[in-house]
Amino acid sequence: MTMTSRSSRPADRSCSRVLEVSTTDDPGTSRIIEDPAVPGRGESVLRLHQFAMTSNNVSYVRAREQLGHGRAFPAAPGWMRAPVWGEATVVDGVGDGVPAGTRVIGYFPMAGSVAMSLEPRTDGTLVETSARRAHLAPVYQHYRVVDAPTDGLEFATLHIEALASALVPDLVGAGVDHVLISSAGSKTGQALAFLLSREGVACTGLTRDRPAVGQDGLTLFEYQELSSVAVPPGTVFLDLAGDPQLRARVVAQCGGAVAYMLALGGTRLTGSIPPQQTGPAAPPVRRYSAGPRLAEVERERGAEAVRLLRDRTRQRLLAWAREQLVVRRLDGLAAAAAVWPTIVRGGHGAGEVCLVAP
Ligand SMILES: NC(=O)c1ccc[n+]([C@@H]2O[C@H](COP(=O)([O-])OP(=O)(O)OC[C@H]3O[C@@H](n4cnc5c(N)ncnc54)[C@H](OP(=O)(O)O)[C@@H]3O)[C@@H](O)[C@H]2O)c1
Incomplete structure (x- = not known):
């Protein structure tokens, strides 16, 4: 089942809009700011298509120091770019390894676009190599390349x-x-x-x-x-x-x-x-x-064993999610900001997935 909330969306593609969450006030407090998103040396620019909002993202905010997610995407003091799981396409790539048009799913800020230091790996995934992400486990640095738009449940889970x-x-x-x-x-x-x-x-x-x-x-x-x-x-x-x-x-x-x-x-x-x-x-x-824990398993049993484990889990999980979860579509960051306090309060429906098209 799908529900949709609409809001006006920005037309200017040279400037990204970003949804930030307060770290000094209640975590339900958010603001939307304009960010130039100018790529630094060696950075690619990615445009986000969709991201999911769940209580998991609230945990990233509440335990931002203990879990390390507070520093993943820099923000002004008093604010945090809460990480979310989403899907994006490279619009301004770097070299042959990260060509424009590459579509990935992984860890992003709640934003229209983002600049990241991506490099290709031999297994076909991309890895984010910036120092500000080095303290996080590999699962938060790796991006899986997908051939076509997904239904959203893959990154939402x-x-x-x-x-x-x-x-x-x-x-x-x-x-x-x-x-x-x-x-x-x-x-x-x-x-x-x-x-x-x-x-x-x-x-x-x-x-x-x-x-x-x-x-x-x-x-x-x-x-x-x-x-x-x-x-x-x-x-x-x-x-x-x-x-x-x-x-x-x-x-x-x-x-x-x-x-x-x-x-x-x-x-x-x-x-x-x-x-x-x-x-x-x-x-x-x-x-x-x-x-x-996955990084430990990879050290003990190798990257291929982890890839197989994750593939097997993904197949089972997606079959469950497609059967059980209700997708609620939100159009624009303003619609996401309106729903965020409900997610912080745990007031969203059990089994409901909010997918935002920023
Ligand atoms: N350790 C890990 O690696 C790992 C991985 C994945 C997820 N997680 C954690 O699992 C938790 C669930 O994540 P999710 O994405 O599955 O979230 P979700 O589906 O959005 O969770 C919604 C449910 O959480 C409870 N809840 C949420 N906020 C609440 C609040 N403010 N007050 C009271 N109850 C609240 C309610 O369940 P009840 O009524 O049943 O309490 C609510 O139905 C998060 O804390 C996340 O960080 C951890």
């Missing part, structure tokens, strides 16, 4: 694909047979439950509003029903909410049965990412991020 490609084999390989997922209503929560249940892992989820129609392989409880939740010993808590109070309630209710907690996300994070230890009697908490 890229962050889930990266996480699931590492996490699902890690859990299955460790013999985990039950997980408890917070913010199970998020796209990441639903997709992880879909992929894990197909590997024989039972999934219990916590969410705000249990939908009328459930998902196969996922037993859902509302947060207020936590006192009715029972999980078997050896359960792993996949914490997408990142709320210390919820973590404490989970420990009080299921602590003895939870082997460890993986801090995966921050849909309900209001301050910085909580500490790794929650108390002497509580199960250990480990932070788990797709980018660094």
Whole structure:
């Protein structure tokens, strides 16, 4: 299903419009500015066709220092160019390796166009080589070349694909047979439950509003029903909410049965990412991020093994997404700015994907 919101769009292609998010005010506060987007030496200019906005991008803003996304696209003090996953075409390339017309999906600012230092790799992808991105894992530097316009779900689920490609084999390989997922209503929560249940892992989820129609392989409880939740010993808590109070309630209710907690996300994070230890009697908490974990897997098993893992996950995930997700199309950055506060509040529909044509 597709819905569309419209707004006026800029005609001037020499100047990019950029949506920036406040780092001093509520993260729902944003502004649109004009940026010359003049390419530096060796930089290509890319025009964005579409990008997706989800709670994942809000986490990039809230934990900008801890996760390192705050410095990916420079902005004036007090503002941040929040990274999003999107699709763009090179309009002003550099040399034979990055010709004009090359279409890629990957990590971008919320902007009409952007200048980046791209270089071709032998596997056919492009890599961003600027020093300001060097602190981030390769998954945030690599751009996959696509032959034709995509339906948007490929880049809208890229962050889930990266996480699931590492996490699902890690859990299955460790013999985990039950997980408890917070913010199970998020796209990441639903997709992880879909992929894990197909590997024989039972999934219990916590969410705000249990939908009328459930998902196969996922037993859902509302947060207020936590006192009715029972999980078997050896359960792993996949914490997408990142709320210390919820973590404490989970420990009080299921602590003895939870082997460890993986801090995966921050849909309900209001301050910085909580500490790794929650108390002497509580199960250990480990932070788990797709980018660094995939980089480790690549060092252990090679780039080809990671490519195959990601291809396989992408096929399964896209089949799920095309069946389950509702696409909401927003035309222009002003329409995106109007919806951004709703995304920050978690007020967007579970299972809804906002795709912005900037
Ligand atoms: N570690 C990694 O590598 C990795 C990779 C992918 C995603 N993630 C994380 O997974 C999380 C979900 O990302 P997504 O793209 O799947 O997001 P999404 O689909 O947009 O998530 C929407 C859901 O998140 C919860 N939520 C969001 N904002 C909220 C708020 N302000 N207050 C209360 N609940 C809120 C609600 O679910 P409930 O009612 O069920 O709580 C809501 O339905 C993010 O924190 C993201 O950073 C981490």
